[in-house]
Amino acid sequence: MRTTACPDHGGTRLADLAPVIRSKNAGPTLLTIDIFLRDAQAYERAAKSPALSCAAVAQRYGMAAAQVQRHLVPGIHAIKFVLPRQVCAGSPGDGDVYGAQQHVPLLEVRL
DSSP: OOOOOOOOOSSOBHHHHOSEEEEEESSSSEEEEEEEOSSHHHHHHHHHOGGGSHHHHHHHHTSOGGGOEEEEEGGGTEEEEEEEOSSOTTSTTOSOTTOTTTTHHHHTOBO
16 A cells, blocks of 8 residues: 655654554555554544544545445444555455555554
8 A cells, every 4th residue: 555644743653642543444445544643642643633534534545435434333442444555455466465465555644
C-alpha cells in the first residue's frame, strides 16, 4: 500500500496513547486497522482529532476519503478503519500478504 506524508497536527503521538495499533486483512480486498486507546480520555482525544478523520487517513494512504470507513467503538475505547487494498492479497505486487504491517503509517500521527 502506498503511503504519503501528511502534516503533523502537533501534540502526542498516537502510538503513545494506544497500546495496540494493528492491521490485518478483512478478506482479500479489504484491510482493517484497529486502534485500542489506553483509556476514555485518550479515546475521546483520538475520536475528535482531525488527524484521524477519514480524509486524513485517506490522504496518508493515498486514496479518496470516500474509500475509508471509520467505526467508533467507545465501550472498548477503539477506533477501526476499513480501507480497500491496492492489490488483492497474495497477488503479484502485494508486499504484505496478511496486511499485518499496514498500520505503521499511523504510529507517528500526532493528536
